[in-house]
Amino acid sequence: MTILLTGANGFLGKAIGHHFAAETMIRLGRTTGEVRADLQQELPLLPVADLVIHAAGKAHAVPGTAAESAAFEHVNVGGTRRLLQALSQAARLPRYFVFISSIAVYGLEHGVLIDENHPLGATDPYGKSKIEAEQLVEKWCRDNDVVCTILRLPLLAGKNPPGNLQAMIKGIAKGYYFDIKVPPVKKSMVLIEDVAVFIEKIYQIGGTYHLTDGYHPGFSEISHLMARQLGKRKPKAIPYVLIRTMAYVGNFLGPRFPINIRKLEKMTNTLTFTDQKARTITNWQSRAVLEHFKI
Structure with missing residues (x-):
């Protein structure tokens, strides 16, 4: 089987490429890969x-700016549209497409155990761009x-993660990350290697799916795991009132400040998703993030 993979050098893309290493792989990237294009x-x-x-x-x-917001549209929507146009012009269409x-x-x-039928209500630039890209792919x-x-x-959990998990690792390593004194907060997570396994199981079937580890660990559980792996003491917990005051300050200081109200709400509210559909259709079994996540 021949696979065309975009984002092959990304965090998830590398795991996908490794999993399908026995197949003929065509990587599409801006600066590396068998096909190079922006x-x-x-x-x-x-x-x-x-x-x-x-x-x-x-x-x-x-x-932080209108231009940065527009970049989500250019990359996630415009890039998807051009990929689909290029596929339409190829000598033969693919049989399967995974987005x-x-x-x-x-x-x-x-929210708790949200399923795939929940309304798409994103209003932020990233979420909106993913909605529009999904719609383009489905129609095509x-x-x-x-x-x-x-x-x-x-x-997504895996070695050397980007985004919030990477910020947590750096904060714990340097001693400036703190847990927040709030009731237990659950978040859905999944290991990148398990995503790759599921793709192999599902690509011939199709559909829309959530993937999680089935446990939904909290930020404090993740931070304590990271501290152990880094050989550091587990982060101290600070009162919610104090961190909320800092978050209000962060609203005025801009995106470079480590905390603002939106980030605080994400950190202190449970948000989990059910992946029962994925497990039922393919008998896919995920591994526990807290047992297998290596930073």
């Missing part, structure tokens, strides 16, 4: 592939009789 502005000439896994995209950034999306499409700050696959799979993923 999907924001180029329409690449693509070889024939049986399966397309579209993992490229912009995330892990809080926009890596995000739970951000729901626009939720809290439907029009071209291509089996479509969409994975709405939560926080």
